[in-house]
Amino acid sequence: MDADIVIDARGLEPPEPMVRTMAALEQLGDAQKLLVLLPREPYPLYRALEINGFSWQTECRPDGTVEVLIRHQPQ
Amino acid sequence: MQALLSFDQAPPFSAPIRFFVSAPLFAILAGLLMLWSGPDLFSSRWTPAALALTHLITAGFMLQVMLGAMFQILPVVAGANISRPLLIATVVHAAIALGALLLAAAFLSHQPLAFRLAVISLGSGLALFAGAAGHALYGVPSRNPTIVGLKLSLVGLSMTVGIGALLAIALDASLALPLLQLTSIHLGWGFVGWGMVLLAAVAFVVVPMFQMTPPYPPGVARHFCWSVLVLLSLWSVVELADWQWPAALLAGALVLAAAVFAAVTLHVQRRSKRARFDATQHYWRVAMLCALAACLLWFLASLLPTLAERPEWPLLCGVLVLSGGFMSVMIGMLYKIVPFLVWLHLQNLGGGRVMAPNMNKVIAGEQIDRQMRAHFVSLAVLLAAVAWPEWFTYPAGIALVVANSWLLRNLLAAVTFYQQHRSTIQGLAPAVATGR
Numbered sequence: 001m002d003a004d005i006v007i008d009a010r011g012l013e014p015p016e017p018m019v020r021t022m023a024a025l026e027q028l029g030d031a032q033k034l035l036v037l038l039p040r041e042p043y044p045l046y047r048a049l050e051i052n053g054f055s056w057q058t059e060c061r062p063d064g065t066v067e068v069l070i071r072h073q074p075q
Numbered sequence: 076m077q078a079l080l081s082f083d084q085a086p087p088f089s090a091p092i093r094f095f096v097s098a099p100l101f102a103i104l105a106g107l108l109m110l111w112s113g114p115d116l117f118s119s120r121w122t123p124a125a126l127a128l129t130h131l132i133t134a135g136f137m138l139q140v141m142l143g144a145m146f147q148i149l150p151v152v153a154g155a156n157i158s159r160p161l162l163i164a165t166v167v168h169a170a171i172a173l174g175a176l177l178l179a180a181a182f183l184s185h186q187p188l189a190f191r192l193a194v195i196s197l198g199s200g201l202a203l204f205a206g207a208a209g210h211a212l213y214g215v216p217s218r219n220p221t222i223v224g225l226k227l228s229l230v231g232l233s234m235t236v237g238i239g240a241l242l243a244i245a246l247d248a249s250l251a252l253p254l255l256q257l258t259s260i261h262l263g264w265g266f267v268g269w270g271m272v273l274l275a276a277v278a279f280v281v282v283p284m285f286q287m288t289p290p291y292p293p294g295v296a297r298h299f300c301w302s303v304l305v306l307l308s309l310w311s312v313v314e315l316a317d318w319q320w321p322a323a324l325l326a327g328a329l330v331l332a333a334a335v336f337a338a339v340t341l342h343v344q345r346r347s348k349r350a351r352f353d354a355t356q357h358y359w360r361v362a363m364l365c366a367l368a369a370c371l372l373w374f375l376a377s378l379l380p381t382l383a384e385r386p387e388w389p390l391l392c393g394v395l396v397l398s399g400g401f402m403s404v405m406i407g408m409l410y411k412i413v414p415f416l417v418w419l420h421l422q423n424l425g426g427g428r429v430m431a432p433n434m435n436k437v438i439a440g441e442q443i444d445r446q447m448r449a450h451f452v453s454l455a456v457l458l459a460a461v462a463w464p465e466w467f468t469y470p471a472g473i474a475l476v477v478a479n480s481w482l483l484r485n486l487l488a489a490v491t492f493y494q495q496h497r498s499t500i501q502g503l504a505p506a507v508a509t510g511r
Contacts, residue, residue: 011287013284014284014285014415015418015419015422015434039283039284039290040219040284041154041218041219043151043152044085044150064290
């Protein structure tokens with residue numbers, strides 16, 4: 001996936017993946033994309049993205065890694 | 076600073092925490108019961124005090140932790156939100172707490188009315204929970220082994236409670252039912268269909284997440300929960316029909332499945348990236364070793380009839396499974412779940428103006444370590460009490476009270492930490508602090 005910022009949160013203990021993703025979202029420019037790599041589907045993150053005005057696409061790699069590509073919702 | 080909200084519809088902090096704080100109270104009562112009844116408690120698994128003690132741990136301690144954890148895990152792991160979580164948690168918590176107390180009182184007093192009230196209280200509370208959790212999970216695709224396991228565990232819970240209610244009514248009304256077989260089936264569904272299936276479903280997520288291990292082997296994760304439930308159902312039918320050989324064979328397969336799960340967990344744990352084990356990891360390791368010891372004991376008893384005839388062996392298995400296995404895992408998990416909840420709610424309340432404190436500061440590390448040692452001492456003394464009840468029953472009762480008072484203290488410390496920081500946040504940022 002083509003992204004401006006990439007966070008590989010696969011080896012991090014909770015709540016670190018959430019903390020880093022939320023921090024990166026604050027810095028995310030209007031046209032930029034953030035890619036987060038996780039070991040599982042982040043249901044709480046989806047809700048956080050929804051209420052903060054982001055859209056996302058999720059894909060699962062064959063090795064079980066979940067890729068979440070995030071961007072601002074179009075105005 | 077994070078100005079973003081992380082959630083708006085997660086269960087309020089007080090929904091799961093009430094279950095967690097209540098759990099050690101039941102174990103303290105179990106310890107007091109041991110002191111009150113004395114060494115006679117250990118003369119057989121069927122003594123009124125032994126039955127009351129077992130249910131204070133299972134329907135008291137364990138049920139409180141398991142339901143509290145499910146309130147939290149369903150939305151986080153499965154994306155399944157229980158509607159009106161605070162109302163449901165309040166009613167379910169009150170009903171099962173009262174029900175567990177009534178059940179223990181019923182075993183001790185043999186009062187039919189106490190059995191009836193216990194069935195009504197526990198049954199209605201658990202029916203409400205199973206309905207609410209089932210409704211939340213309905214329509215959630217079974218995308219991973221954890222979601223499948225969570226759904227199946229509700230079947231296990233319903234069967235355990237259903238058969239338990241039948242037994243309580245049968246004791247009261249002297250119905251002509253095969254009580255011994257039904258008791259075995261109730262125990263099988265409680266330990267395996269509800270306890271082990273839920274534990275495995277949760278372990279597939281939380282062991283890699285919190286213990287920095289590789290994932291469970293996909294074959295184990297994918298097939299464990301449903302195959303265990305199929306084996307358990309078949310075993311229940313042949314056990315009721317009194318077909319001894321097939322029943323023994325299927326029971327052996329179930330015990331072997333439990334041993335495989337424990338061995339795989341130990342194997343996965345050995346590959347943890349963390350250089351030094353924390354309390355949660357120690358708790359899990361001891362729990363899995365106790366589970367393996369209980370399985371070994373079970374197989375030895377099936378091979379050696381002289382061992383099976385001794386009243387100590389089911390008691391020894393019971394202590395290994397309940398205090399060594401389930402209680403250890405649950406306390407170990409509480410030390411991750413509770414600080415995480417405190418952090419999550421404070422982070423959201425802060426709304427970017429106040430940073431949530433570090434998760435590791437919620438409960439002091441040395442207090443966790445001391446409580447863990449107290450729990451392991453209580454486990455050792457309990458095992459000794461099974462072998463030499465006249466010497467060790469009173470020390471075991473005291474040890475159980477001490478270890479669980481310490482757990483209660485640690486959990487209350489987390490609640491106080493949450494309340495203090497919430498007050499600080501509300502003082503600084505009244506506009507965003509609206510949590511309960």
